[in-house]
Amino acid sequence: MIRMTRQSDYGIVLVSHLAAYPERSFGAPDLAAQVKLPLPIVRKILKLLTRGGLLTSLRGTKGGYTLARPPAAISVADVVTALEGPIALTECIDNTPGSCTRETICPLRPRWQHINQVVRQALSTISLSELIEPLPPGHLLPVFEAVHATPAAVQSSLR
Amino acid sequence: MIRMTRQSDYGIVLVSHLAAYPERSFGAPDLAAQVKLPLPIVRKILKLLTRGGLLTSLRGTKGGYTLARPPAAISVADVVTALEGPIALTECIDNTPGSCTRETICPLRPRWQHINQVVRQALSTISLSELIEPLPPGHLLPVFEAVHATPAAVQSSLR
DNA sequence: TGAAAGAGGACTAAAATGGTTCTATATGAA
DNA sequence: TTCATATAGAACCATTTTAGTCCTCTTTCA
Numbered sequence: 001m002i003r004m005t006r007q008s009d010y011g012i013v014l015v016s017h018l019a020a021y022p023e024r025s026f027g028a029p030d031l032a033a034q035v036k037l038p039l040p041i042v043r044k045i046l047k048l049l050t051r052g053g054l055l056t057s058l059r060g061t062k063g064g065y066t067l068a069r070p071p072a073a074i075s076v077a078d079v080v081t082a083l084e085g086p087i088a089l090t091e092c093i094d095n096t097p098g099s100c101t102r103e104t105i106c107p108l109r110p111r112w113q114h115i116n117q118v119v120r121q122a123l124s125t126i127s128l129s130e131l132i133e134p135l136p137p138g139h140l141l142p143v144f145e146a147v148h149a150t151p152a153a154v155q156s157s158l159r
Numbered sequence: 160m161i162r163m164t165r166q167s168d169y170g171i172v173l174v175s176h177l178a179a180y181p182e183r184s185f186g187a188p189d190l191a192a193q194v195k196l197p198l199p200i201v202r203k204i205l206k207l208l209t210r211g212g213l214l215t216s217l218r219g220t221k222g223g224y225t226l227a228r229p230p231a232a233i234s235v236a237d238v239v240t241a242l243e244g245p246i247a248l249t250e251c252i253d254n255t256p257g258s259c260t261r262e263t264i265c266p267l268r269p270r271w272q273h274i275n276q277v278v279r280q281a282l283s284t285i286s287l288s289e290l291i292e293p294l295p296p297g298h299l300l301p302v303f304e305a306v307h308a309t310p311a312a313v314q315s316s317l318r
Numbered sequence: 319t320g321a322a323a324g325a326g327g328a329c330t331a332a333a334a335t336g337g338t339t340c341t342a343t344a345t346g347a348a
Numbered sequence: 349t350t351c352a353t354a355t356a357g358a359a360c361c362a363t364t365t366t367a368g369t370c371c372t373c374t375t376t377c378a
Contacts, residue, residue: 002163002239002278004248005335027354040338047356060345063354076274080161089163111290115235118281119161125277131270164366186323199369206325219376222323 002089008080010037011045012131015054015079019071019128025064045083052082071132077124087120161248167239169196170204171290174213174238178230178287184223204242211241230291236283246279 017035018026026034032042046065049055054074055065067074080087090112176194177185185193191201205224208214213233214224226233239246249271 002161002167002243002246002248004161007336008161009249029354038337041336043355044337050355057355058345059343059353059355061353062346063344065355084161087161089161090168115282115285118284119278122277122281123274126274166367188323197368200367202324203368209324216324217376218324218374220322221377222375224324 004080005084007041007045007048008083010041011049011079011083012076013037014042014045015049015067015074016128016131018055018065018067019074019132022067022071025058025066027064031065048083049079052078054078054082071128074128075124076126076128076131077120080123087123088116089119090116163239164243166200166204166207167242169200170208170238170242171235172196173201173204174208174226174233174287175290177214177224177226178233178291181226181230184217184225186223190224207242208238211237213237213241230287233287234283235285235287235290236279239282246282247275248278249275 013035014031014037017031018024028043028046029039031046032039035042046055046057050057050065054068056068057063057065077087172194173190173196176190177183187202187205188198190205191198194201205214205216209216209224213227215227216222216224236246
């Protein structure tokens, strides 16, 4: 399946929670309790997000994590990238020679780059602030409404 | 990682090859040889694609596979869906109760639907005919050029 | 009627993921 | 200054998923 890992899933949940109270600091135990996820995993994910530059951490008693940037400046793509590395649907993206045995003959190789680009673009469209803002009537996000209301327009803009 | 399986990867390679000669029929052994992929896997994938309605098959000697629809009417999303089921980045998409233990409390649940929708939309934008047409100068697909040349426009159209 | 091709499904080995645990380091407070 | 608590980092194992193989059955044409 085209699935993001549970780590990313949890990561987005965590970061969204932080985004709801920007500037404020949360300890891993607090966060785990509030989001109702197992502490060890929450710890692991917070560390990764910090390493990725999305969170700022403070050690020691009274330590904790804070968003490194305002919610509007963090996208779903950022979170996923921090937790899983570059977003790529296929292996033949990272230009590491040898990662694909067919690289010399594969006529589709250049195309994959674009497919990945499209997905990456789609995910970087969605910011944290978008994720936490109250649901508009009908439970539809703006981005969703656009995609559904004017598929032709979207498609043509993507072509 | 957000990765599609190798099956989808191979599947797209195979279907692209078929798209290059629509109407024509190919046997699994031929295809495997031409695309330089192991026969058993090619067989498996072709079966799945047939079951998914993307290919038409003919049994017996002189049997083989043909595209069920013109290349322009088949998208990358179609292929992936045929091989891996519905495109969903997270589990909480299929409304199967119990698939997510947090479903009753998760405030992000409705949002995920939209994230998935965006990705699905992105992949259904790309048709087989787009994949096989000769590369435009600069090795950039139209869709790619749009995303890069006018990111603001694309973004606003998605908002 | 036999050879060749697809349909279908069971099965195995390898890799990725999820999750845990342990040690080291930093910080604030008694 | 020392203790309790928090993050940093890395090793580690069990489970699941994926990749790939193999076998049997049915269909079709020569």
